[in-house]
Amino acid sequence: MRRVYLDNSATTPVDPRVVEAMLPYLTEKFGNASSVHFYGQEARVALDRARREVAALINARPNELVFLSGGTEANNLAIRGIAESAVEHGRHIITSQIEHSAVRGVCDALEKRGWEVTRLPVYGDGIVRLADVRAALRPDTVLITVMLANNEIGTIQPVAEIGALVREERERGRKYLWLHTDAVQAAGRMPVDVDALGCDLLSLSAHKLHAPKGAGALYVRRSVRLTPQSIGGHQERERRAGTESVPLIVAFGRAAALAREEMPARVEHLRRLRDQFETGVEARVADIVFNGDRETRLPHLSNISFRYIEGEGLLINLDMQGVAVSTGSACSSGSLEPSPVIRALGRDDELARGSIRFSLGKDTTAEDIAYVLEVLPRAVENLRRLSPLYQKATAGRSRETTNV
Protein backbone atom coordinates (compact mmCIF):
# COMPACT_ATOMS: atom_id res chain seq x y z
CA MET A 1 0.00 0.00 0.00
CA ARG A 2 1.20 3.48 -0.84
CA ARG A 3 1.84 5.65 2.22
CA VAL A 4 1.50 9.43 2.12
CA TYR A 5 2.41 11.48 5.17
CA LEU A 6 0.44 14.74 5.26
CA ASP A 7 0.88 15.51 8.95
CA ASN A 8 4.07 17.57 8.84
CA SER A 9 2.61 20.12 11.25
CA ALA A 10 2.53 17.38 13.89
CA THR A 11 6.09 16.31 13.20
CA THR A 12 8.45 15.96 10.24
CA PRO A 13 10.55 13.01 9.09
CA VAL A 14 14.18 13.36 10.15
CA ASP A 15 16.43 14.37 7.26
CA PRO A 16 19.20 11.77 6.66
CA ARG A 17 21.75 14.63 6.55
CA VAL A 18 20.61 15.59 10.04
CA VAL A 19 20.99 12.00 11.29
CA GLU A 20 24.48 11.90 9.84
CA ALA A 21 25.45 15.10 11.65
CA MET A 22 24.22 13.89 15.03
CA LEU A 23 25.45 10.28 14.99
CA PRO A 24 29.03 10.94 16.21
CA TYR A 25 27.53 12.69 19.27
CA LEU A 26 25.63 9.54 20.14
CA THR A 27 28.78 7.43 19.91
CA GLU A 28 32.40 8.55 20.30
CA LYS A 29 31.74 12.28 20.94
CA PHE A 30 29.74 11.77 24.09
CA GLY A 31 31.19 14.50 26.31
CA ASN A 32 29.30 16.80 28.66
CA ALA A 33 29.53 20.32 27.25
CA SER A 34 30.16 21.68 30.77
CA SER A 35 33.30 19.55 31.27
CA VAL A 36 36.71 21.16 30.96
CA HIS A 37 38.56 18.20 29.41
CA PHE A 38 38.90 17.22 25.76
CA TYR A 39 35.57 15.37 25.61
CA GLY A 40 33.70 18.27 27.14
CA GLN A 41 35.32 20.80 24.85
CA GLU A 42 34.50 18.70 21.80
CA ALA A 43 30.83 18.80 22.85
CA ARG A 44 31.05 22.52 23.64
CA VAL A 45 32.38 23.31 20.16
CA ALA A 46 29.49 21.38 18.59
CA LEU A 47 26.98 23.11 20.85
CA ASP A 48 28.36 26.53 19.94
CA ARG A 49 28.19 25.73 16.25
CA ALA A 50 24.56 24.58 16.57
CA ARG A 51 23.74 27.76 18.47
CA ARG A 52 25.13 29.85 15.62
CA GLU A 53 23.18 27.82 13.06
CA VAL A 54 19.86 28.12 14.88
CA ALA A 55 20.48 31.82 15.59
CA ALA A 56 21.12 32.44 11.89
CA LEU A 57 17.72 30.96 11.00
CA ILE A 58 15.98 33.74 12.96
CA ASN A 59 18.62 36.49 12.64
CA ALA A 60 19.44 36.40 16.36
CA ARG A 61 22.75 36.54 18.23
CA PRO A 62 23.88 33.06 19.33
CA ASN A 63 23.97 34.01 23.02
CA GLU A 64 20.32 35.04 22.84
CA LEU A 65 19.27 31.40 22.44
CA VAL A 66 18.36 29.05 25.28
CA PHE A 67 18.33 25.40 24.24
CA LEU A 68 15.70 23.29 25.90
CA SER A 69 13.50 20.26 25.24
CA GLY A 70 11.06 21.65 22.66
CA GLY A 71 8.35 24.15 21.81
CA THR A 72 6.22 23.47 24.87
CA GLU A 73 9.08 24.09 27.27
CA ALA A 74 10.05 27.22 25.31
CA ASN A 75 6.51 28.59 25.66
CA ASN A 76 6.44 27.71 29.37
CA LEU A 77 9.76 29.42 30.05
CA ALA A 78 8.81 32.51 28.03
CA ILE A 79 5.39 33.13 29.52
CA ARG A 80 5.90 31.99 33.10
CA GLY A 81 9.42 33.39 33.12
CA ILE A 82 8.22 36.88 32.18
CA ALA A 83 5.04 36.74 34.26
CA GLU A 84 6.96 35.79 37.39
CA SER A 85 9.85 38.21 36.91
CA ALA A 86 7.50 41.14 36.13
CA VAL A 87 4.94 40.41 38.81
CA GLU A 88 5.57 43.71 40.60
CA HIS A 89 4.86 45.67 37.43
CA GLY A 90 1.59 44.10 36.38
CA ARG A 91 -0.38 40.93 36.03
CA HIS A 92 -2.10 41.34 32.68
CA ILE A 93 -1.35 39.18 29.63
CA ILE A 94 -2.69 39.59 26.09
CA THR A 95 -2.93 36.52 23.89
CA SER A 96 -5.12 35.20 21.07
CA GLN A 97 -7.95 32.69 20.94
CA ILE A 98 -6.03 30.41 18.59
CA GLU A 99 -2.77 29.77 20.43
CA HIS A 100 -1.25 26.30 20.62
CA SER A 101 -2.27 24.47 23.77
CA ALA A 102 1.23 25.02 25.19
CA VAL A 103 0.55 28.76 25.30
CA ARG A 104 -3.15 28.46 26.05
CA GLY A 105 -2.50 26.08 28.94
CA VAL A 106 0.16 28.30 30.53
CA CYS A 107 -2.09 31.38 30.27
CA ASP A 108 -5.00 29.44 31.79
CA ALA A 109 -2.78 28.28 34.65
CA LEU A 110 -1.55 31.83 35.35
CA GLU A 111 -5.13 33.06 35.30
CA LYS A 112 -5.96 30.60 38.08
CA ARG A 113 -3.07 32.04 40.06
CA GLY A 114 -4.33 35.62 39.83
CA TRP A 115 -3.13 36.95 36.48
CA GLU A 116 -5.66 38.46 34.08
CA VAL A 117 -5.68 37.26 30.50
CA THR A 118 -7.26 38.94 27.45
CA ARG A 119 -7.80 36.52 24.56
CA LEU A 120 -8.10 38.38 21.27
CA PRO A 121 -10.58 37.22 18.63
CA VAL A 122 -9.44 36.21 15.15
CA TYR A 123 -12.59 36.75 13.06
CA GLY A 124 -13.52 34.59 10.06
CA ASP A 125 -10.06 34.70 8.53
CA GLY A 126 -8.13 33.47 11.57
CA ILE A 127 -6.05 36.63 11.97
CA VAL A 128 -5.62 38.88 15.02
CA ARG A 129 -6.23 42.60 14.44
CA LEU A 130 -3.66 45.18 15.55
CA ALA A 131 -6.47 47.52 16.64
CA ASP A 132 -7.67 44.84 19.08
CA VAL A 133 -4.17 44.50 20.55
CA ARG A 134 -3.97 48.27 20.97
CA ALA A 135 -7.40 48.38 22.61
CA ALA A 136 -6.52 45.54 24.98
CA LEU A 137 -3.32 47.20 26.27
CA ARG A 138 -3.53 48.31 29.90
CA PRO A 139 -1.07 50.01 32.22
CA ASP A 140 -0.53 46.66 33.94
CA THR A 141 -0.02 44.62 30.74
CA VAL A 142 3.39 42.95 30.96
CA LEU A 143 3.25 40.43 28.16
CA ILE A 144 1.73 40.02 24.71
CA THR A 145 1.99 36.47 23.40
CA VAL A 146 0.68 35.90 19.88
CA MET A 147 1.85 33.06 17.66
CA LEU A 148 3.63 33.80 14.39
CA ALA A 149 1.63 31.23 12.42
CA ASN A 150 -1.16 28.98 13.57
CA ASN A 151 -0.63 25.23 13.81
CA GLU A 152 -4.09 24.18 12.61
CA ILE A 153 -4.93 26.63 9.83
CA GLY A 154 -1.52 28.16 9.12
CA THR A 155 -2.65 31.79 9.24
CA ILE A 156 0.20 34.26 9.77
CA GLN A 157 -0.36 36.78 12.55
CA PRO A 158 0.68 40.46 12.42
CA VAL A 159 3.53 39.99 14.90
CA ALA A 160 5.76 42.62 13.24
CA GLU A 161 2.97 45.18 13.61
CA ILE A 162 2.48 44.20 17.25
CA GLY A 163 6.26 44.51 17.67
CA ALA A 164 6.12 48.05 16.29
CA LEU A 165 3.33 48.86 18.73
CA VAL A 166 5.45 47.58 21.64
CA ARG A 167 8.39 49.71 20.46
CA GLU A 168 6.08 52.73 20.27
CA GLU A 169 5.01 52.09 23.87
CA ARG A 170 8.66 51.86 24.92
CA GLU A 171 9.46 55.13 23.24
CA ARG A 172 6.73 56.66 25.37
CA GLY A 173 8.64 55.49 28.42
CA ARG A 174 6.96 52.19 29.16
CA LYS A 175 9.51 49.75 30.55
CA TYR A 176 7.68 46.60 31.50
CA LEU A 177 6.00 45.25 28.39
CA TRP A 178 7.36 42.32 26.37
CA LEU A 179 6.34 40.51 23.21
CA HIS A 180 6.59 36.74 22.84
CA THR A 181 5.75 34.77 19.72
CA ASP A 182 5.45 31.03 19.22
CA ALA A 183 7.23 30.44 15.89
CA VAL A 184 7.24 26.65 16.12
CA GLN A 185 5.14 26.19 12.96
CA ALA A 186 6.54 29.18 11.10
CA ALA A 187 10.29 28.53 11.34
CA GLY A 188 11.64 26.95 8.16
CA ARG A 189 8.38 27.62 6.34
CA MET A 190 8.65 31.41 6.11
CA PRO A 191 11.45 33.89 6.81
CA VAL A 192 11.69 34.63 10.53
CA ASP A 193 13.73 37.64 11.66
CA VAL A 194 13.56 38.62 15.32
CA ASP A 195 14.57 42.21 14.54
CA ALA A 196 11.97 42.64 11.80
CA LEU A 197 9.36 41.13 14.14
CA GLY A 198 10.46 43.28 17.06
CA CYS A 199 9.79 40.42 19.47
CA ASP A 200 11.57 39.89 22.79
CA LEU A 201 11.01 36.16 22.99
CA LEU A 202 10.44 33.53 20.30
CA SER A 203 9.86 29.77 20.60
CA LEU A 204 11.29 27.14 18.25
CA SER A 205 11.03 23.36 18.00
CA ALA A 206 13.52 21.07 16.24
CA HIS A 207 11.20 18.28 15.17
CA LYS A 208 9.09 20.54 12.96
CA LEU A 209 12.29 21.20 10.97
CA HIS A 210 13.27 17.62 10.07
CA ALA A 211 15.31 17.04 13.24
CA PRO A 212 14.41 14.53 16.00
CA LYS A 213 12.02 15.25 18.85
CA GLY A 214 13.48 16.45 22.14
CA ALA A 215 15.14 19.77 21.34
CA GLY A 216 13.90 23.32 21.02
CA ALA A 217 15.03 26.84 21.72
CA LEU A 218 13.78 30.03 23.23
CA TYR A 219 15.14 33.25 21.81
CA VAL A 220 15.48 35.81 24.62
CA ARG A 221 16.46 39.29 23.47
CA ARG A 222 19.52 40.67 25.25
CA SER A 223 18.51 42.66 28.34
CA VAL A 224 15.27 40.71 28.86
CA ARG A 225 15.20 39.11 32.32
CA LEU A 226 13.09 36.09 33.02
CA THR A 227 12.68 33.76 35.96
CA PRO A 228 14.18 30.35 35.14
CA GLN A 229 11.72 27.49 35.40
CA SER A 230 14.35 24.84 36.11
CA ILE A 231 17.19 25.53 38.51
CA GLY A 232 20.15 23.61 39.86
CA GLY A 233 22.78 24.11 37.16
CA HIS A 234 24.61 26.89 35.32
CA GLN A 235 23.79 25.76 31.80
CA GLU A 236 22.37 28.10 29.16
CA ARG A 237 23.61 31.18 31.02
CA GLU A 238 21.62 30.28 34.14
CA ARG A 239 18.36 30.30 32.23
CA ARG A 240 17.77 26.57 31.90
CA ALA A 241 19.50 24.19 34.26
CA GLY A 242 20.26 20.69 33.02
CA THR A 243 22.90 19.02 30.86
CA GLU A 244 22.36 19.99 27.23
CA SER A 245 21.43 17.15 24.89
CA VAL A 246 24.35 17.61 22.55
CA PRO A 247 23.27 15.11 19.84
CA LEU A 248 19.76 16.55 19.60
CA ILE A 249 21.03 20.12 19.57
CA VAL A 250 23.62 19.29 16.89
CA ALA A 251 20.75 17.81 14.86
CA PHE A 252 18.68 20.95 15.46
CA GLY A 253 21.59 23.10 14.26
CA ARG A 254 22.09 21.09 11.07
CA ALA A 255 18.34 21.09 10.38
CA ALA A 256 18.19 24.88 10.90
CA ALA A 257 21.11 25.41 8.51
CA LEU A 258 19.45 23.24 5.86
CA ALA A 259 16.09 24.98 6.36
CA ARG A 260 17.77 28.34 5.86
CA GLU A 261 19.67 27.27 2.72
CA GLU A 262 16.74 25.47 1.15
CA MET A 263 13.88 27.69 2.26
CA PRO A 264 13.09 29.43 -1.08
CA ALA A 265 12.96 26.08 -2.90
CA ARG A 266 10.99 24.38 -0.14
CA VAL A 267 8.44 27.17 0.08
CA GLU A 268 7.94 27.21 -3.68
CA HIS A 269 7.55 23.41 -3.78
CA LEU A 270 5.11 23.32 -0.86
CA ARG A 271 2.95 26.13 -2.16
CA ARG A 272 2.69 24.62 -5.65
CA LEU A 273 1.65 21.19 -4.34
CA ARG A 274 -0.69 22.61 -1.68
CA ASP A 275 -2.46 24.78 -4.27
CA GLN A 276 -2.71 21.79 -6.62
CA PHE A 277 -4.21 19.80 -3.79
CA GLU A 278 -6.80 22.45 -2.93
CA THR A 279 -7.83 22.97 -6.55
CA GLY A 280 -8.21 19.20 -6.85
CA VAL A 281 -10.34 18.87 -3.72
CA GLU A 282 -12.56 21.77 -4.77
CA ALA A 283 -13.19 20.11 -8.13
CA ARG A 284 -13.94 16.69 -6.64
CA VAL A 285 -15.77 17.22 -3.34
CA ALA A 286 -18.87 19.34 -2.75
CA ASP A 287 -19.93 20.98 0.53
CA ILE A 288 -16.49 21.86 1.87
CA VAL A 289 -15.24 24.98 3.63
CA PHE A 290 -11.61 26.12 3.67
CA ASN A 291 -10.60 27.30 7.12
CA GLY A 292 -8.47 30.40 7.59
CA ASP A 293 -7.34 33.13 5.23
CA ARG A 294 -6.04 31.56 2.02
CA GLU A 295 -3.45 34.26 1.28
CA THR A 296 -1.83 35.14 4.60
CA ARG A 297 -0.86 31.63 5.64
CA LEU A 298 1.97 29.09 5.64
CA PRO A 299 2.64 27.41 2.28
CA HIS A 300 2.46 23.80 3.45
CA LEU A 301 -0.93 23.66 5.11
CA SER A 302 -4.55 23.25 4.09
CA ASN A 303 -7.41 22.98 6.55
CA ILE A 304 -10.75 21.87 5.18
CA SER A 305 -14.10 21.19 6.85
CA PHE A 306 -16.17 18.49 5.21
CA ARG A 307 -19.84 19.05 5.93
CA TYR A 308 -22.07 16.29 7.34
CA ILE A 309 -19.22 14.08 8.53
CA GLU A 310 -16.92 13.86 11.51
CA GLY A 311 -13.17 14.25 11.18
CA GLU A 312 -11.91 11.18 12.99
CA GLY A 313 -13.98 8.84 10.82
CA LEU A 314 -12.41 10.43 7.76
CA LEU A 315 -8.96 10.30 9.36
CA ILE A 316 -9.26 6.54 10.00
CA ASN A 317 -10.67 5.89 6.54
CA LEU A 318 -7.72 7.74 5.01
CA ASP A 319 -5.27 6.01 7.33
CA MET A 320 -6.57 2.62 6.19
CA GLN A 321 -5.59 3.70 2.70
CA GLY A 322 -2.16 4.89 3.77
CA VAL A 323 -2.83 8.62 4.06
CA ALA A 324 -1.91 10.30 7.37
CA VAL A 325 -3.65 13.56 8.32
CA SER A 326 -5.02 15.11 11.51
CA THR A 327 -8.38 16.45 12.61
CA GLY A 328 -9.89 19.13 14.82
CA SER A 329 -12.63 16.75 15.91
CA ALA A 330 -13.08 16.33 19.65
CA CYS A 331 -12.77 12.56 19.40
CA SER A 332 -9.12 12.71 18.50
CA SER A 333 -8.13 14.99 21.32
CA GLY A 334 -10.16 13.04 23.85
CA SER A 335 -12.23 16.07 24.82
CA LEU A 336 -15.86 16.82 24.12
CA GLU A 337 -15.20 20.21 22.56
CA PRO A 338 -14.04 20.34 18.96
CA SER A 339 -11.06 22.47 17.92
CA PRO A 340 -11.10 25.89 19.64
CA VAL A 341 -9.22 27.25 16.61
CA ILE A 342 -11.95 26.33 14.13
CA ARG A 343 -14.61 27.47 16.63
CA ALA A 344 -12.80 30.83 16.96
CA LEU A 345 -13.36 31.36 13.23
CA GLY A 346 -17.09 31.42 13.99
CA ARG A 347 -17.72 27.98 12.49
CA ASP A 348 -20.47 25.82 13.98
CA ASP A 349 -19.73 22.58 15.84
CA GLU A 350 -20.44 20.44 12.80
CA LEU A 351 -17.80 22.24 10.71
CA ALA A 352 -15.33 22.20 13.58
CA ARG A 353 -15.86 18.45 14.02
CA GLY A 354 -15.48 17.85 10.30
CA SER A 355 -12.19 19.71 9.93
CA ILE A 356 -9.11 17.99 8.57
CA ARG A 357 -5.59 19.39 8.48
CA PHE A 358 -3.44 18.36 5.54
CA SER A 359 0.16 19.47 6.13
CA LEU A 360 2.70 18.82 3.40
CA GLY A 361 6.45 18.44 3.79
CA LYS A 362 9.53 19.07 1.70
CA ASP A 363 9.50 15.40 0.64
CA THR A 364 5.84 15.34 -0.47
CA THR A 365 5.58 14.60 -4.22
CA ALA A 366 3.07 15.38 -6.98
CA GLU A 367 2.32 11.61 -7.08
CA ASP A 368 1.46 11.72 -3.37
CA ILE A 369 -1.03 14.51 -3.99
CA ALA A 370 -2.54 12.69 -6.97
CA TYR A 371 -3.02 9.59 -4.79
CA VAL A 372 -4.72 11.58 -2.02
CA LEU A 373 -7.01 13.23 -4.58
CA GLU A 374 -8.00 9.75 -5.72
CA VAL A 375 -8.66 8.36 -2.24
CA LEU A 376 -10.14 11.36 -0.41
CA PRO A 377 -13.36 11.92 -2.44
CA ARG A 378 -14.29 8.23 -2.06
CA ALA A 379 -13.70 8.30 1.69
CA VAL A 380 -15.85 11.43 2.07
CA GLU A 381 -18.58 9.92 -0.09
CA ASN A 382 -18.61 6.68 1.95
CA LEU A 383 -19.03 8.54 5.23
CA ARG A 384 -21.65 10.88 3.84
CA ARG A 385 -23.71 7.93 2.69
CA LEU A 386 -23.94 6.92 6.36
CA SER A 387 -24.68 10.39 7.66
CA PRO A 388 -28.24 11.26 8.70
CA LEU A 389 -27.26 14.94 8.33
CA TYR A 390 -26.27 14.36 4.71
CA GLN A 391 -29.39 12.31 3.96
CA LYS A 392 -31.59 15.10 5.30
CA ALA A 393 -29.69 17.79 3.38
CA THR A 394 -29.84 15.89 0.09
CA ALA A 395 -33.51 15.00 0.58
CA GLY A 396 -34.16 18.72 1.09
CA ARG A 397 -32.20 19.54 -2.02
CA SER A 398 -34.02 17.06 -4.24
CA ARG A 399 -37.35 18.37 -2.92
CA GLU A 400 -36.22 21.88 -3.84
CA THR A 401 -35.26 20.68 -7.30
CA THR A 402 -38.62 18.97 -7.77
CA ASN A 403 -40.46 22.08 -6.67
CA VAL A 404 -38.66 24.23 -9.23
Added chain:
Amino acid sequence: MPYSETFKDHLAHPRNAGELADADASAELTNPACGDRLRLTLRICDGRITAARFLAYGCPPTLACGSALAGMLEGVTTTEAARITRQQLTKLLDGLPARKSHAAALAIETLHAALRGRDSAPDSEG
Protein backbone atom coordinates in the same frame (compact mmCIF):
# COMPACT_ATOMS: atom_id res chain seq x y z
CA MET B 1 -6.19 1.10 23.03
CA PRO B 2 -6.11 1.25 19.24
CA TYR B 3 -9.18 0.27 17.22
CA SER B 4 -9.43 -3.45 16.37
CA GLU B 5 -9.30 -4.82 12.84
CA THR B 6 -12.97 -5.84 13.13
CA PHE B 7 -13.80 -2.29 14.17
CA LYS B 8 -11.95 -0.83 11.21
CA ASP B 9 -13.64 -3.30 8.88
CA HIS B 10 -17.04 -2.06 10.03
CA LEU B 11 -15.87 1.46 9.35
CA ALA B 12 -14.59 0.64 5.87
CA HIS B 13 -17.49 -1.67 4.97
CA PRO B 14 -20.52 -0.67 7.04
CA ARG B 15 -23.20 -3.36 7.27
CA ASN B 16 -26.84 -2.43 6.69
CA ALA B 17 -26.24 1.24 6.06
CA GLY B 18 -29.18 3.34 4.93
CA GLU B 19 -32.79 3.91 5.77
CA LEU B 20 -35.88 1.73 5.27
CA ALA B 21 -38.61 3.60 3.43
CA ASP B 22 -41.53 1.74 4.99
CA ALA B 23 -40.13 1.05 8.43
CA ASP B 24 -42.32 -0.40 11.18
CA ALA B 25 -40.16 1.13 13.89
CA SER B 26 -37.57 3.85 13.92
CA ALA B 27 -35.68 6.13 16.26
CA GLU B 28 -33.03 8.83 15.99
CA LEU B 29 -31.11 9.73 19.11
CA THR B 30 -28.42 12.33 19.75
CA ASN B 31 -25.83 12.14 22.46
CA PRO B 32 -26.28 15.57 24.07
CA ALA B 33 -22.69 15.65 25.32
CA CYS B 34 -20.88 15.24 22.02
CA GLY B 35 -23.56 15.62 19.34
CA ASP B 36 -23.16 12.09 17.94
CA ARG B 37 -26.32 10.92 16.23
CA LEU B 38 -27.70 7.50 15.35
CA ARG B 39 -30.79 6.68 13.28
CA LEU B 40 -32.19 3.17 13.23
CA THR B 41 -35.06 1.92 11.04
CA LEU B 42 -36.55 -1.57 11.42
CA ARG B 43 -39.00 -3.68 9.50
CA ILE B 44 -40.80 -6.10 11.80
CA CYS B 45 -42.99 -9.05 10.85
CA ASP B 46 -44.75 -11.24 13.45
CA GLY B 47 -42.49 -10.03 16.24
CA ARG B 48 -39.32 -10.71 14.26
CA ILE B 49 -37.00 -8.05 12.80
CA THR B 50 -36.76 -8.76 9.08
CA ALA B 51 -34.67 -5.75 8.09
CA ALA B 52 -32.56 -3.20 9.96
CA ARG B 53 -30.75 -0.14 8.63
CA PHE B 54 -28.68 2.53 10.34
CA LEU B 55 -27.40 6.03 9.63
CA ALA B 56 -24.80 7.64 11.90
CA TYR B 57 -22.99 10.90 12.38
CA GLY B 58 -20.18 11.20 14.85
CA CYS B 59 -16.95 9.61 15.95
CA PRO B 60 -15.85 6.26 14.50
CA PRO B 61 -17.15 4.18 17.45
CA THR B 62 -20.65 5.54 16.83
CA LEU B 63 -20.45 4.53 13.16
CA ALA B 64 -19.03 1.10 13.99
CA CYS B 65 -21.61 0.46 16.73
CA GLY B 66 -24.41 1.42 14.33
CA SER B 67 -23.06 -1.00 11.75
CA ALA B 68 -22.52 -3.84 14.23
CA LEU B 69 -25.95 -3.38 15.79
CA ALA B 70 -27.87 -3.21 12.50
CA GLY B 71 -25.95 -6.26 11.34
CA MET B 72 -26.96 -8.36 14.35
CA LEU B 73 -30.64 -7.39 14.40
CA GLU B 74 -31.95 -9.08 11.27
CA GLY B 75 -33.72 -12.37 12.01
CA VAL B 76 -33.91 -11.67 15.74
CA THR B 77 -37.24 -11.36 17.63
CA THR B 78 -38.04 -8.00 19.20
CA THR B 79 -37.86 -9.63 22.64
CA GLU B 80 -34.36 -10.94 21.90
CA ALA B 81 -33.37 -7.58 20.44
CA ALA B 82 -34.45 -5.78 23.61
CA ARG B 83 -32.04 -7.98 25.58
CA ILE B 84 -28.94 -7.05 23.54
CA THR B 85 -26.45 -5.37 25.83
CA ARG B 86 -23.71 -2.82 25.38
CA GLN B 87 -21.21 -5.49 26.30
CA GLN B 88 -22.41 -7.82 23.51
CA LEU B 89 -22.11 -5.01 21.00
CA THR B 90 -18.65 -4.07 22.23
CA LYS B 91 -17.55 -7.71 22.05
CA LEU B 92 -18.75 -7.93 18.47
CA LEU B 93 -16.31 -5.12 17.62
CA ASP B 94 -13.48 -6.84 19.53
CA GLY B 95 -13.61 -4.11 22.11
CA LEU B 96 -13.83 -0.32 22.26
CA PRO B 97 -11.45 2.12 23.94
CA ALA B 98 -12.74 2.86 27.45
CA ARG B 99 -13.51 6.49 26.78
CA LYS B 100 -15.58 5.50 23.73
CA SER B 101 -18.03 3.22 25.52
CA HIS B 102 -20.69 5.94 25.17
CA ALA B 103 -21.00 4.94 21.51
CA ALA B 104 -22.32 1.49 22.45
CA ALA B 105 -24.67 3.12 24.96
CA LEU B 106 -26.10 5.41 22.26
CA ALA B 107 -26.64 2.41 19.95
CA ILE B 108 -28.49 0.39 22.60
CA GLU B 109 -30.59 3.39 23.66
CA THR B 110 -31.55 4.05 20.03
CA LEU B 111 -32.56 0.40 19.65
CA HIS B 112 -34.69 0.58 22.80
CA ALA B 113 -36.29 3.82 21.64
CA ALA B 114 -37.17 2.23 18.30
CA LEU B 115 -38.62 -0.87 19.98
CA ARG B 116 -40.54 1.26 22.50
CA GLY B 117 -42.17 3.00 19.57
CA ARG B 118 -44.01 -0.30 19.05
CA ASP B 119 -46.65 -1.32 21.56
CA SER B 120 -45.43 -4.89 21.77
CA ALA B 121 -41.83 -3.96 22.59
CA PRO B 122 -40.72 -4.29 26.20
CA ASP B 123 -39.08 -1.32 27.83
CA SER B 124 -35.94 -2.79 29.27
CA GLU B 125 -34.71 0.52 30.59
CA GLY B 126 -37.55 0.52 33.07
